[in-house]
Amino acid sequence: MAETVHSTDTTPDTRVGAQLAAQRRRRWRDRAIGFGAVMLLIAVWEVAGHMTPDIFLSPFHRTLIALYSLTVDGTLIRATQNSLIVLFAGLAASVVVGVVIGLLMGRYERAAWVLEPYVNGLYAAPTIAFLPLVTLWLGLYTAPKIAIVVLIAVFPILKNTYAGVATVDQDYLEPAASMRASEFQIFTKVILPAILPFVMAGLRLSVGRAVVGVVVGEFFTRQSGLGGLIVQYAGSFRTAEMFVPILVLVVIGAVLTSLVGYMQRRLAPWKESERDPGI
């Protein structure tokens, strides 16, 4: 600060550029390591598959062949569609429920007093224990599956939103109050944008949990989707086929998680820069 003259007002700090380049290099190295680890796993899988009976583990290339035939005959596409509907509906509901409850709890002390025991209780409880109750209330088709996803996936979003509201400090609220913002405007124009990075961080954690929720729902209510396929192939000892829906689930989870991570960085560029050297 002290050494700067006013002309530095407009010239970008070169240290920021160097920092960004180093960060980019690190990211590529991390990716290369991750890719190598996956290749290693596939190689081990292929070799081990040849040495064990097919019932336990069949070689990777058989799963590839199964992937092809299940795709061609439409089984995989239909199952994936079913699972994705449940996943997206569940995530969307989780965002709405999590953000609304988190906002209320963060902004109004009384709401926090009332809701906190329920939230903590549900969060700590083994959610799967509620499954029979959920099917009793909501039946066996799509609704209970979405409900399970919400029960499992809502908490990271809710907790992050709640924590995020607490970080919205006077520095944001005071100017708005000075300019006579209404309570509604404070919510929509100050608190919501301020907590958006927190909501996205919560959503990123929720994606993985939501995928678990989808599979649990598909196992234990009326079997359907990718989870249903797993149960079906496992029951008939078709191990090569069984791995196809598992792989698809892994890919869905990974792609969605990194997509949300990307959105997180795009939506809150100032959070990125906070880690850069100060200007």
Next chain:
Amino acid sequence: MTPETAATTEVPKLRVENIRKTFFRVERDRVTAVEALGGVSFTVRSGEFVSVIGPSGCGKSTLLRIIDGLVAADEGGVFVDGKKLTGPGHDRAVVFQYFGLYPWRTVQKNVEFGLELQGVPVAERRERARRNIALVGLSGFENHYPHELSGGMKQRVGFARALTMDPDIILMDEPFSAVDEQTRELLQEQLLDVWEKMGKTVVFITHSIDEAVFLADRVIVMGARPGRIVETVAVDLPRPRTSAHRASPRLLEIRTHAWETLRRGIIEAKAGLEGVG
């Protein structure tokens, strides 16, 4: 009526009357009372530039918040054009020490914010914001985000936002304390330039005596514990002021007087503390 009596009967733009404020701090089982303001009164004429100076913790920011209506006084009142205030209003705007910008909004959108809250039509608020961004010398930076700007530039965005509200009174809380020395002098001169053009009433808080004297028509010197006015020093330097005035003998004379007043306030506060302890 002589001109003199006309001036004294004129309703001041801003009147602060016997403001008292005590904060209570709860630490475990102990409650300590901090008397932030112990009866502060002063008036500001329309178009006048008044600086408020005082040691850290003497209640300057609290006073500013009370004038803006962000904090309620325990006693006393704030009057604008003779009307008692009850809260924040569009007749006053604050330039905050910490800038008070929203990181998710561009410069343009930050400056427009107040008008957006009022529901001013998009075209109009865009135009008004643009004009004030130009006025503070930030044309070309409309689409930048605050994190891409230096401290001095952020401060100018905060100033442009206050101007865009078109208030009668601008309240500034140590706006230049976070920028380096050279930038600060430029910002001071720019502030005076804008003030001469727009004729706003300004209450400017600072802890720098030089800054207070260079900018203001009057300097209100505050003391601590409780926060109160020690003396008001008139600055009879000609306008418009330029950087040349910084070294003028008259300014140095006033500065020395203000400094002695400030010292007296600090020493009195220390003595008071020792008397209590």
